[in-house]
Each structure stands twice: as structure tokens, then as C-alpha cells.
Amino acid sequence: MIIDIHGHYTTEPAQLHAFRDKQLASLADPARKPSPDLGISDEELVKSVQPQLKLQRDRGSDLTIFSPRASGMGHHVGNEAIGHAWSRASNDLIHRVCTLLPDNFAAVGQLPQFPGAPIENCIPELERIVRDCGFVGVNLNPDPSGGYWKVPPLTDRYWYPIYEKLVELEVPAMIHVTGSCNPAVHFTGAHYINGDTTAFMQLLQGDLFRDFPALKFVIPHGGGAVPFHWGRYRGIAQDMKKPLLGEHLLKNVFFDTCVYHLPGMECMAKVIPVDNILFASELLGAVKGIDPETGHHYDDTKRYIDQLKTLSDADRQKIFEGNARRVYPRLDAQIKARGKAGKAKATA
């Protein structure tokens, strides 16, 4: 079984965008407030994810961990009440897609974060999507100010209430920023990667996992700059008298494989332990084209992993399935409940 842990619903029906337009229009004219019913049929939903299903078939993956469009979360946009309604609408669509196609998609949600608002305010939506809707994880935005980083670091006690709930519910958080409202910072080309790098460095500086040994974070986009600068991070940790990174962070921090060329993936595989690497391709995401150097899509990341000669079959099983089922225990339970234990069962 091959699990892609990082897919976003970037093929949403137009009604969702119309809903968002009306929401934001209501800031200026309350009469434009949208109805909570988006008017999207099940047929439309299934049709909207045909591109993802085709890519699963073409590229040989089985199941995608699916969350709302990351740049669409827009935590810095509007006000907190609008953000709550927006998260609920976005998560409800994910829930419907995953309910309609449970063998292909597992749900991850967005949180109604708002800059300056207490993180506790996100707990009801987190409980709803996990307990009532079967979500297996959540995206946590380390910079709800959208590219200005006007928010305490992830190690600050500001965040502790949500960590307590994540641990209680046994769901990991992918640390994922949303779009950038900063004209100096491009979203997919700078803010996403900087978000990953900054979050990792915040965790390195602190001792968060001493307080939350069961908390699990996935850092997407291959960990931003982290594997490329692994020596720098090992050295900075050493200068700060922190434990070795394996002990300090790697029981709790995992990296996905959204790195769009072989040399980058090789670098990652050389420095990040195989137990900490989770297959992902960010479909349909940041980069849509075909690499003229290979003739294949940049984001067909499975091809790069297939080319890594140093990996054993057991290593590949971990990257493609085993690690995901360990980091997302609710996903593992869902797969087992459906009687599709996959290769993990066979090799257990």
C-alpha cells in the first residue's frame, strides 16, 4: 500500500470559491453573507477529484491524506468569526470527499486560527473533525499572520492547549503555513519553505517534546531547508548544548518527501533517518509542469524514491506506508477496520 500523506483539495468546485467571496464581501455588506449550504452534490464532489484519482492510478499510490487548499486557509484574512465558518465549510467538504471515497482519501483538517486569538478557540473544530468526522490529522499554521511572523514560536505556551488536545486525540499536526499577504514573500516559493525551516529551528531552540513526548509534527516540503543544512542544524544544536537531533527532535518530528528533483531527495535520504521520512507529493500543488530534464512531472516524487539505491525493501515500506500508519494512528485504525491492512500487516 502506498500512502501519500500530503494532498490538498485544489480542485474544489466553484461553489466553494463563491462561498468565500460572499463571506469576505459580507465584511463590507452584511447582506451578502452566504448560506451555509454550498449546494454541491455528491456527484460534483466525486467528479472534482478525478484528477487526483487519475494521478493515484498513473503513479501507483493508493491513498492520499487530503486537506483543504493550504493557501486558501487564509488565517490572516477577515475576522475570527469568518475564519471559523470558513474552516467548517472547508473541512466539511473534505469530510464528504473522504466519506464518498474512503479507499482513496483520508481526511486532514484546517483550524480556525486567527492572529492574536487564543489557540483554545480552535479546539471545538478540532474535536468536531476528529471525533465526529473521522479526521486523522490537522494542519497547524506556525504563522497565522501570513508572512510577517507576528506570532509566538511553536515552543511558546500560547500553543500548549492545542498540543494537549492533539495528544489526547492521537492526531499529528502537519506544520503548514497558508498563503502570504506579504508582497516580499511568495507563497509556494518562499513562505512555505521558510515556514518549514523556521518551525524546525523553533523546535530545535526549545524543549517542547519534554512537555509533550507523544506530540507528533510532520514538516512538509522535505523539511524546507533543513536536510540541505543538516550539518548547520546539528552544529547549532551542539553550540546550544542541546541533545543530538535524533534524541532532541526526531522522535516527534517527521519530514515528507515533497522535493521535486532526485539530487534533493538523495540529500534527504542521506541525512534524515528512514523512520522519519513519509512519502508525499503535494498533489495537486505547487508545481504542475513536466521537467524537461526527465520528461516526467516534477511532483511525481515516487520516481525519485524509486531511484534511491541505498534503500532496502523494508526502508521503502516504511517511507511509503509504515511510517504514515505509525504517525497517523487513526488512519491505521481506519485501514484496519476496512480490512485493508496492506503491506504493514504482511510484514508485521
Add this chain to the structure above:
Amino acid sequence: MIIDIHGHYTTEPAQLHAFRDKQLASLADPARKPSPDLGISDEELVKSVQPQLKLQRDRGSDLTIFSPRASGMGHHVGNEAIGHAWSRASNDLIHRVCTLLPDNFAAVGQLPQFPGAPIENCIPELERIVRDCGFVGVNLNPDPSGGYWKVPPLTDRYWYPIYEKLVELEVPAMIHVTGSCNPAVHFTGAHYINGDTTAFMQLLQGDLFRDFPALKFVIPHGGGAVPFHWGRYRGIAQDMKKPLLGEHLLKNVFFDTCVYHLPGMECMAKVIPVDNILFASELLGAVKGIDPETGHHYDDTKRYIDQLKTLSDADRQKIFEGNARRVYPRLDAQIKARGKAGKAKATA
């Protein structure tokens, strides 16, 4: 000849720090304003750079391109007038070190940038250090707001006056942030790397080098996340209908080798053309320790380059000397004037 293009004066005499303290104290009490004479003797200056000279000998480099401590530039601190005096004092010390030890150090300056102030205000100091003091380059801070990115991107016309002067003077700019005043963003572990990544993405989005074909930028710290995500950047450029990166950026953008482990350096060497890689080790910089995995200092970057099997002798000559003399033409002229043409002459 081996040229290290990225060294900072991080072993400044205590008098420079005392000067800065008095400067900033004068914001609260003008009576504490320091005398412009720092009271540092030539002997003290020569003594202060003995650690750098020892590392040159131990590691086999000949000449270091030397600039003020990057985190000390502090463009966001105080007010613009204080920043001007601070840049002048910092550059003057660099000038004295490089005059005392011209075979070991070549000077690069800091600019008195201030958030919100016109970039034109930096031109007098740039002209002074290049024309009067023989500086061969300058550090340009893409985020003088110190981690909040409240500044137009590098492609904005805001920056054009300084670019015109850089081209006129034939000096390259290293794109280097200063310290971070943002508690979410660690300086050497996040802000430096994010600065590199963000600057590269700004350049990718724009068409700056159509307006300034002779402008040259060096992106330090191995280009931040860029080589690791080279496929992502190639793909984003393609989605944006930009030319191939070699045509679009690599006639003007160069990367240093401040990457502190072999797998990172291998990744860089696989994707960045050898003509765009300049040897550097960020002495004495971000990471001071010895890597327990190798028994050598993390920042002894020459060792990693020496281990790259794919490089020819001609490639190594470019990385260690030729590219630096091409990107920093005033350095080349200085070396030639002193009759030390080095290997470039022998192989020319």
C-alpha cells in the same frame, strides 16, 4: 590561490561593542554619545584576527573576503543617523584590517540601510568605501526590518538607485540579512536561510536582470533552501513562463558554499553550475563546533568540496579562485596589482 568569499569580523575588539552601546544609550541620553575615535591600535586589530589567520593556515585558504559581523549590522535598530555612524565605524575597522593584512583580507562593507528610508541614502557610504577605501563588494540586506519583511522585494524600483551604483562601481552585492528582532525567527538558524530563499524567489518572480544585466548578486549559505529545492524552483519558473533558470538568473546570481555537511554540498554541486559556485565558509560564523561524525569542524567547507569526486581540476579552480575573481573584479585587480595572480594566471 584559495579565496574564501564569506568571512565576517566576529572577533572585533571590545571597543567596537562599547562604541555601539554608547551609540544606542545616546537614544535615551544624548550625553552618552560616543567619540568617533574607537581607540583601537593597529596591534590590537592584527591580534584580533589571529583566529582567522590560523584557520586560513590550518585549512589551506589564502585570502578571505571580510565584512562586518552580519548580525551586528542591525539595520532595524535605533534610527537612520545612528545607522550611518555605525556603518561608517564598522566599515572603517574592516578597511584598517584589510590595509594592515592585504594578502589575507579583502574588504566588503555594510550599508546604512534603514527600514522605510530611501535606499539612495546608502550611496555616499557605498561610494566612500569603494572609491576611497578599496572595498570589493558590499552586503545588501533584503529585509532591513529584521525578520518581519516589511520592505519591497528586491525587484522593486525602490532598490534601483543602489543597483545603478553597484553596476557603475563594478561591485557585487552579497544578499545578507542581519540579526532578527522577531522572536519567532532565529537569526543563523532561520532568518539567514529564509533570507537567501526569499531573495532568490523574489528574483525568480521578476525580471530584474533585464534592467541590470551587469548586476551581480551572491546568495550566501549555499543559497538557503534553493539547491535542495532546485526542481521546485525550475518548476515554478516554468509555471510562471519564465526562461530556464540558467538564462533567467544564473548569469547574475551566484551561490557560496556555506553548507556544513557533505550530502548538502553534493546536492549543490549536482544542480548548481560550477561557474556559479564560490568557495566560502562563513568564518567565524554560525557554527563553531566539531562534527562528531567526521571529527572536523562543521564549517571547514573546503573538506567537503575536496571530497566531491565529480569535479575536475578546472572546476575546483573556478570554485576556489576563478569565479571569485570574475564576480569581484575589483578583487581581481587588487591581486594583479600586488603581483599575485595565483593559479588563475597559471591556467589562463
